[in-house]
Amino acid sequence: MQQALEGVKVLDFSQLLQGPYATQMMGDLGADVIKIERNGSGDMYRGMTFFNEWIAGDESPCFMAWNRNKRSLAINIKSERGKEIIYKLVEHADIIVENFRPGVMARLGYGYEDLKKINPSIIYCSASGWGDDGPYLTRPGQDLLVQSLSGAIMTSGKQSDGPVAIGTALCDQVNALNSVYAILAALYYREKTGKGQEIKTNLLSSAIAFQMQDYFTIQN
Numbered sequence: 001m002q003q004a005l006e007g008v009k010v011l012d013f014s015q016l017l018q019g020p021y022a023t024q025m026m027g028d029l030g031a032d033v034i035k036i037e038r039n040g041s042g043d044m045y046r047g048m049t050f051f052n053e054w055i056a057g058d059e060s061p062c063f064m065a066w067n068r069n070k071r072s073l074a075i076n077i078k079s080e081r082g083k084e085i086i087y088k089l090v091e092h093a094d095i096i097v098e099n100f101r102p103g104v105m106a107r108l109g110y111g112y113e114d115l116k117k118i119n120p121s122i123i124y125c126s127a128s129g130w131g132d133d134g135p136y137l138t139r140p141g142q143d144l145l146v147q148s149l150s151g152a153i154m155t156s157g158k159q160s161d162g163p164v165a166i167g168t169a170l171c172d173q174v175n176a177l178n179s180v181y182a183i184l185a186a187l188y189y190r191e192k193t194g195k196g197q198e199i200k201t202n203l204l205s206s207a208i209a210f211q212m213q214d215y216f217t218i219q220n
Contacts, residue, residue: 003030008187010095011036011086012070013077013110015043017143017169018127018203019099020066021176026095026183027069034089035067039076043067083109090118095183099127101140112198123186125199127179132200141203143169150207155214175206 008031012023020035020043027033037043045066046058076082090096096115098105105111105126112124129141144165147153152171157164179201186197208215 006030008032008095009093010034010097011089011093013096013098013100013105014127015099016045016172017062017066018172018176018179019097020045021173022125022127022179022183023070023097024066024068025176025180031095033070035070035072036077036086037072037074039074039082042072042074077108077110086110087118090115090122093119094121094123094187096122096124097127097179097183098125102126102128102132102137116196119196121190121194121196123183123190123196123199125179125183125201127175128200128202130204131202143171143203146171146203146207150204150211151214152207152211155211170210171203171207174210175201175203178206178209
């Protein structure tokens with residue numbers, strides 16, 4: 001049986017959790033996902049456990065949890081040869097996903113404005129920690145930090161206990177879901193208009209969104 005995203009090509013520049021989970025979901029739906037990894041070491045999660053401990057080998061449980069249904073390409077994206085290869089792949093890609101800090105991909109020559117010159121119909125999703133403006137713009141995002149700043153850390157445990165971290169990387173996973181539904185909407189829009197577009201999601205906005213009931217309760 002043909003899958004929903006069969007024939008759709010995804011270039012995955014992301015690492016760790018939120019981006020890889022998003023592209024894994026697209027792979028589960030039949031998309032052809034090529035994971036771009038740094039030459040030599042690959043995705044950081046290859047050698048990391050859930051408890052942020054380093055282990056031997058390159059297939060940790062954390063990596064395997066978020067990277068099924070993908071092919072990997074190890075490449076130095078900063079080199080001229082690497083850039084040639086990436087640009088060639090972009091010509092035939094439908095979707096780009098990345099979760100670097102804002103501006104990093106553009107500085108490397110892989111920003112949306114750069115890649116849409118090669119492929120005007122490209123759908124480009126950037127998933128950051130804090131969004132594209134504000135005092136935290138250049139800071140790396142991490143699930144536990146976002147739990148704290150969004151107030152999500154106050155929704156776990158007993159009131160008498162004070163802040164208690166949620167027992168999973170929930171902000172990462174919710175933002176991955178938000179990224180995927182935005183990408184699917186962009187694919188549908190492109191089917192109707194032929195136009196690609198840029199999508200921006202971030203952990204903080206997603207963390208606030210899934211607590212909307214709590215915010216309204218407190219305000220009222």
